[in-house]
Amino acid sequence: MLWRTHIRIVNEILRKLGFSLSSPEANRLRDGVIIPDRWRDFPHHHGKSEPIKEHVVKARMLFLDGNLPEACFHLGVALHYIQDSYTSLSTRSRHHTRWEEQVDQAHFTDNLKELVNRTFPDYDDRREDYMRIAGWLGEENEGKISTLELATASGPGLSFWGPREWGKPYIDVNFALKASYVISKSVFSEKHCPKLDEELQIALKEYEEKAGGVEIRFANEIMDFVKRRDDSEKRKGEPGTFRVVRNLFLTFLNMIHNFQVKRKLEEYREQKHLKEVLKEYRDRIDRVVMPHRFWYVYCIPEIQLGVADRELLSLEEVSESLQIEKTTVRDLIARDRIFCYRIQDEEFISKSELAQHLSK
Numbered sequence: 001m002l003w004r005t006h007i008r009i010v011n012e013i014l015r016k017l018g019f020s021l022s023s024p025e026a027n028r029l030r031d032g033v034i035i036p037d038r039w040r041d042f043p044h045h046h047g048k049s050e051p052i053k054e055h056v057v058k059a060r061m062l063f064l065d066g067n068l069p070e071a072c073f074h075l076g077v078a079l080h081y082i083q084d085s086y087t088s089l090s091t092r093s094r095h096h097t098r099w100e101e102q103v104d105q106a107h108f109t110d111n112l113k114e115l116v117n118r119t120f121p122d123y124d125d126r127r128e129d130y131m132r133i134a135g136w137l138g139e140e141n142e143g144k145i146s147t148l149e150l151a152t153a154s155g156p157g158l159s160f161w162g163p164r165e166w167g168k169p170y171i172d173v174n175f176a177l178k179a180s181y182v183i184s185k186s187v188f189s190e191k192h193c194p195k196l197d198e199e200l201q202i203a204l205k206e207y208e209e210k211a212g213g214v215e216i217r218f219a220n221e222i223m224d225f226v227k228r229r230d231d232s233e234k235r236k237g238e239p240g241t242f243r244v245v246r247n248l249f250l251t252f253l254n255m256i257h258n259f260q261v262k263r264k265l266e267e268y269r270e271q272k273h274l275k276e277v278l279k280e281y282r283d284r285i286d287r288v289v290m291p292h293r294f295w296y297v298y299c300i301p302e303i304q305l306g307v308a309d310r311e312l313l314s315l316e317e318v319s320e321s322l323q324i325e326k327t328t329v330r331d332l333i334a335r336d337r338i339f340c341y342r343i344q345d346e347e348f349i350s351k352s353e354l355a356q357h358l359s360k
């Protein structure tokens with residue numbers, strides 16, 4: 001495609017997007033849209049999917065960063081390859097130069113479908129091919145995946161040998177214009193994606209609930225061990241035959257329980273159980289965010305693992321973080337309203353049990 005055609009197309013896009021033709025953005029877009037021909041990294045009509053993707057994403061990142069002129073430059077580079085891919089007559093054809101002249105002189109139109117109908121009244125398969133692409137370019141396009149798909153789709157009717165496969169110069173230029181416009185509009189679209197933000201919030205809620213469940217289960221396990229340990233301790237005092245043997249066995253059981261309780265408490269304090277959930281949450285977030293990376297501005301919400309959400313609390317923590325007097329708690333323990341879990345030199349209570357009694 002001729003330089004002046006590339007420039008004509010991007011000037012039309014600048015106009016449609018509301019940029020002034022003499023703005024720095026316009027200058028950089030025009031710089032970008034002709035530079036691949038200076039680089040001479042031919043062929044431009046096909047096989048440029050990777051550079052197209054790179055430059056479209058780079059343009060979007062610079063736009064998110066607020067650097068509009070440089071975003072325009074990279075968009076321009078991508079548009080060059082995209083526009084070239086819509087030239088349906090091969091550069092190897094001896095008619096190529098004349099074709100490009102005609103492309104340059106062709107009028108712009110917004111109505112691709114009408115243009116296709118008018119151009120191919122008697123060629124059903126040509127018409128259907130172009131209609132399908134016209135329909136695709138006419139759909140609402142947003143987001144990284146669909147924009148990159150559109151940007152790297154091979155141009156219609158590209159052919160090296162068969163003259164019957166040609167489109168028409170005015171078809172080429174109008175398809176190139178429409179594709180360039182749709183892609184440019186997407187690159188300069190909203191920086192935030194409400195659907196993505198919502199998905200992140202849904203994941204946060206789901207994993208906060210999961211963390212809550214895991215916390216209660218883990219704390220319950222510890223409390224269960226403590227109760228079993230205390231139980232075996234109590235049974236040591238009971239009279240009966242084989243008392244000595246039984247006590248020996250209970251002492252042994254007690255040791256095991258004590259060991260388990262201590263180990264569990266260590267794990268609990270290191271928040272091992274919650275770190276697992278956090279890891280799963282981060283994997284999930286990665287999967288949610290991956291398709292949109294470098295395309296939207298988003299904030300990954302953090303799961304808070306504060307003391308206030310813990311199920312097993314020491315008496316100090318109860319008074320500090322829940323603002324409940326130690327004496328109130330001690331009183332509840334003394335009246336057997338809540339259970340006191342003793343682990344080594346410390347005393348713990350269950351937050352749920354406490355909440356139950358306080359709400360009565």
Ligand SMILES: [Zn+2]
Pocket residue numbers: 001036037044080084
């Ligand atoms: Zn080129």
